[in-house]
Amino acid sequence: MKNRRLLIGIVVVCLALMIAALPIVSACGEPDKAGKTLKVGITTPTTGKAAEKGAPMGHANLDCFDYINNELGGVEGYRIEVVWRDNGYDAAKVVTIVKNFMDEGCLMFTTSSSAMMTASMEIANRAGFPGMAAFASPILYRPPQHIYGQMPDYGDDWLVFAKYYMENIWKGPGKPKMALHLLNNTTGYGARDAARAYAADMGIEIVATEEHASTTTSEMESLTRVKALNPDVLYISSTPAPTAMVVKNAYELGMYPGITIGCGHASFTSAFVDIAGADIAEGVYGVFPTVNWGDNVPAMAKMTEYVQKLHPEDYEKRNMDYITCWAQSLIVAEILRLAVKNAGYDVLAKGGAEAWKAIEEQGIQKLKDYDAGGLHGPVSYTPGDNRLSKSVRVFQVQGGEIKPLTDWIDAPVVKYEDFDWFGK
Amino acid sequence: MSLPCGTRNYKYAEDMAIVRTKTHWVLLIGFLVLLFTTPLYFSNYWLGVFNLIGITLIAAIGLNILVGYCGQLSIGHAGFIAVGAYTAAIITNRLELPFLVGLICAGLVAGLIGLVFGLPSVRVKGFYLAITTIAAQFIIIWVINHWSLTGGFVGIKVPYASIGGLVFRSESSQFYLITIIAVLCVFLAKNLARTKVGRAFIAIRDNDLAAEVMGVNLLYYKLLAFFIGCFFAGISGALLAHWIGFLNAEQFSFTESILYIGMIIIGGLGTTIGPIFGVVFIRILQQLLTIELVPLLEESLTALPAGFATGVTPMLFGLVIVLFLILEPRGLAHRWALFKAAYRLWPFSY
Numbered sequence: 063m064k065n066r067r068l069l070i071g072i073v074v075v076c077l078a079l080m081i082a083a084l085p086i087v088s089a090c091g092e093p094d095k096a097g098k099t100l101k102v103g104i105t106t107p108t109t110g111k112a113a114e115k116g117a118p119m120g121h122a123n124l125d126c127f128d129y130i131n132n133e134l135g136g137v138e139g140y141r142i143e144v145v146w147r148d149n150g151y152d153a154a155k156v157v158t159i160v161k162n163f164m165d166e167g168c169l170m171f172t173t174s175s176s177a178m179m180t181a182s183m184e185i186a187n188r189a190g191f192p193g194m195a196a197f198a199s200p201i202l203y204r205p206p207q208h209i210y211g212q213m214p215d216y217g218d219d220w221l222v223f224a225k226y227y228m229e230n231i232w233k234g235p236g237k238p239k240m241a242l243h244l245l246n247n248t249t250g251y252g253a254r255d256a257a258r259a260y261a262a263d264m265g266i267e268i269v270a271t272e273e274h275a276s277t278t279t280s281e282m283e284s285l286t287r288v289k290a291l292n293p294d295v296l297y298i299s300s301t302p303a304p305t306a307m308v309v310k311n312a313y314e315l316g317m318y319p320g321i322t323i324g325c326g327h328a329s330f331t332s333a334f335v336d337i338a339g340a341d342i343a344e345g346v347y348g349v350f351p352t353v354n355w356g357d358n359v360p361a362m363a364k365m366t367e368y369v370q371k372l373h374p375e376d377y378e379k380r381n382m383d384y385i386t387c388w389a390q391s392l393i394v395a396e397i398l399r400l401a402v403k404n405a406g407y408d409v410l411a412k413g414g415a416e417a418w419k420a421i422e423e424q425g426i427q428k429l430k431d432y433d434a435g436g437l438h439g440p441v442s443y444t445p446g447d448n449r450l451s452k453s454v455r456v457f458q459v460q461g462g463e464i465k466p467l468t469d470w471i472d473a474p475v476v477k478y479e480d481f482d483w484f485g486k
Numbered sequence: 487m488s489l490p491c492g493t494r495n496y497k498y499a500e501d502m503a504i505v506r507t508k509t510h511w512v513l514l515i516g517f518l519v520l521l522f523t524t525p526l527y528f529s530n531y532w533l534g535v536f537n538l539i540g541i542t543l544i545a546a547i548g549l550n551i552l553v554g555y556c557g558q559l560s561i562g563h564a565g566f567i568a569v570g571a572y573t574a575a576i577i578t579n580r581l582e583l584p585f586l587v588g589l590i591c592a593g594l595v596a597g598l599i600g601l602v603f604g605l606p607s608v609r610v611k612g613f614y615l616a617i618t619t620i621a622a623q624f625i626i627i628w629v630i631n632h633w634s635l636t637g638g639f640v641g642i643k644v645p646y647a648s649i650g651g652l653v654f655r656s657e658s659s660q661f662y663l664i665t666i667i668a669v670l671c672v673f674l675a676k677n678l679a680r681t682k683v684g685r686a687f688i689a690i691r692d693n694d695l696a697a698e699v700m701g702v703n704l705l706y707y708k709l710l711a712f713f714i715g716c717f718f719a720g721i722s723g724a725l726l727a728h729w730i731g732f733l734n735a736e737q738f739s740f741t742e743s744i745l746y747i748g749m750i751i752i753g754g755l756g757t758t759i760g761p762i763f764g765v766v767f768i769r770i771l772q773q774l775l776t777i778e779l780v781p782l783l784e785e786s787l788t789a790l791p792a793g794f795a796t797g798v799t800p801m802l803f804g805l806v807i808v809l810f811l812i813l814e815p816r817g818l819a820h821r822w823a824l825f826k827a828a829y830r831l832w833p834f835s836y
Contacts, residue, residue: 161657181734184730
């Protein structure tokens with residue numbers, strides 16, 4: 063009884079403290095206008111159902127900003143202050159997080175997943191608060207507003223893979239038959255939209271479009287339908303676990319090997335090979351917008367040093383999402399550098415709409431062939447196209463490892479909004 | 487209803503009044519003044535959190551009518567909120583009709599969809615009914631994802647709410663809109679519980695067989711509870727749509743439905759004040775953990791494996807809920823009632 067009263071008392075005191083602390087917390091949230099820092103907001107799904115990707119991406123963001131602040135002395139002498147929040151892959155939560163970034167005086171924000179950016183983009187667009195998504199789908203920036211894509215989107219993946227397939231793999235007569243197996247969200251539908259827009263022009267016949275959930279445990283049924291249509295190539299746009307499930311089921315049905323399998327970049331990481339098994343995944347093609355671990359590029363040594371020191375578990379898994387977000391942080395630093403140089407620190411220090419405008423017009427839109435340490439393709443802003451890097455490379459699983467087959471291939475800009483079916 | 491010592495009622499109207507004493511009036515007016523001057527004290531972020539609380543509260547009130555008063559367990563509430571949100575989006579975006587038309591239609595359409603999924607309640611109850619409402623959640627989300635009118639998986643934009651020439655752009659203007667509607671909903675729910683309908687709901691919850699024997703039409707009242715509960719969910723969805731500005735089916739997950747059940751249990755089932763306590767508690771807890779605690783732990787607990795502190799947060803969130811269920815299964819509303827009782831008797835506690 064005594065313990066019960068004590069516990070109830072603690073709960074009541076906690077509640078009272080929570081309510082009493084609100085104004086203090088609110089006051090603490092005022093923008094730091096006098097500080098000599100440049101604030102950026104980073105939100106990653108470090109917990110929740112996308113944590114397998116979100117956690118290493120968050121690590122990379124924070125590790126890279128540590129490197130920039132500690133070894134490079136920040137940006138133009140100003141330290142980058144990171145406001146990091148775990149969104150738990152929760153759409154309602156990410157909306158309040160982005161509002162929190164604006165309130166904290168952040169100059170811009172980044173998300174790792176397209177789904178989280180989709181949930182929060184209108185809040186940012188309405189306020190003119192610039193955001194950048196590591197993984198993007200066309201809906202984020204077609205038509206272009208204040209949201210930018212760090213890398214080519216899921217539609218671009220399909221375009222590059224289809225081009226590579228037609229030029230290097232397809233040897234048969236007539237049109238190849240392609241089946242699409244898509245995650246039931248923007249990751250899958252980005253590829254579907256690109257195929258819808260360009261498959262006929264590229265001489266590809268889309269014979270099936272199947273969907274799966276991120277929690278799928280079997281795709282035997284859908285693949286049996288696909289198998290009956292005798293496709294030449296199966297394209298999967300999804301995350302690692304479901305992609306591995308589709309490939310494993312295709313293997314069990316005797317479809318693969320025998321047909322070509324291609325994957326979008328949301329899945330084509332070491333996690334996919336681990337889950338599917340190296341023997342089953344052998345020969346699967348995929349596109350990815352960054353280099354691989356161990357590649358001879360300028361940023362590799364420092365990134366490897368930091369990941370081994372701070373997050374060795376990500377290095378052991380050779381997680382390619384880590385590379386993506388290390389590059390993302392380098393790009394953010396470059397945007398801040400350009401904005402400080404072109405607009406001046408004082409404009410940025412004021413915070414709010416004026417600073418956000420300066421970040422966009424004097425930072426993001428001044429990006430021209432920026433090399434993110436060779437980690438991915440060149441980063442440029444092109445008017446009317448909010449994709450900052452437009453290139454991917456084609457890879458293949460060989461001997462259990464993901465090996466590059468090509469150099470950077472540029473994906474063309476697609477004006478999806480010109481198609482009357484887009485967004486319906 | 488218990489009253490402070492010395493308070494007597496001389497008329498039926500006095501007996502029926504919600505606010506009875508001068509102290510009640512002073513406290514109520516003070517609270518409303520504090521509530522409506524909130525934008526003066528808080529930043530945009532916290533106003534955003536309060537807007538989310540207001541929107542969630544409206545949906546939780548609806549669920550409380552359905553589950554707390556009428557005893558019809560529904561675990562698909564996020565689906566009904568989605569119906570309201572998408573109805574408002576279609577009406578204001580695709581059909582370009584005014585916000586108020588969208589708001590009312592959102593409530594009505596969600597209510598009607600609720601009626602359809604409430605039909606099994608005539609034959610099944612308890613966990614069996616829960617399963618049918620889970621089906622509602624998944625069917626609704628599937629339809630949204632595969633219907634071109636809703637924008638499918640891509641989603642749909644929603645304009646700012648506006649009434650006449652007044653456009654609710656800023657966080658503070660949205661706060662007033664949401665708060666006024668939330669206050670109205672609380673008032674409606676409070677009164678509903680005191681009407682013939684409310685008493686029929688309670689009778690069905692306590693013993694449906696006895697209620698039927700006494701002349702309560704089970705089919706009518708159960709379906710009415712579904713309609714009212716889902717109507718509130720629809721209104722909540724419409725406000726959510728205009729507040730966020732972009733809808734995607736991922737915003738209405740099954741986890742959200744479970745969370746709503748958690749909110750009304752923590753607050754106190756079958757009370758008007760319960761959903762308010764539950765929603766405020768859960769939403770503030772979520773924010774404090776996300777915005778304050780996790781970054782603090784990640785910074786200070788550097789000796790622990792990376793991501794440990796972040797991983798602890800969902801466990802902490804679950805732990806708080808479990809502790810509540812163990813220590814105060816009747817919810818915060820019961821604790822509030824005890825507090826008020828103690829206050830009334832003080833200093834003559836007998």
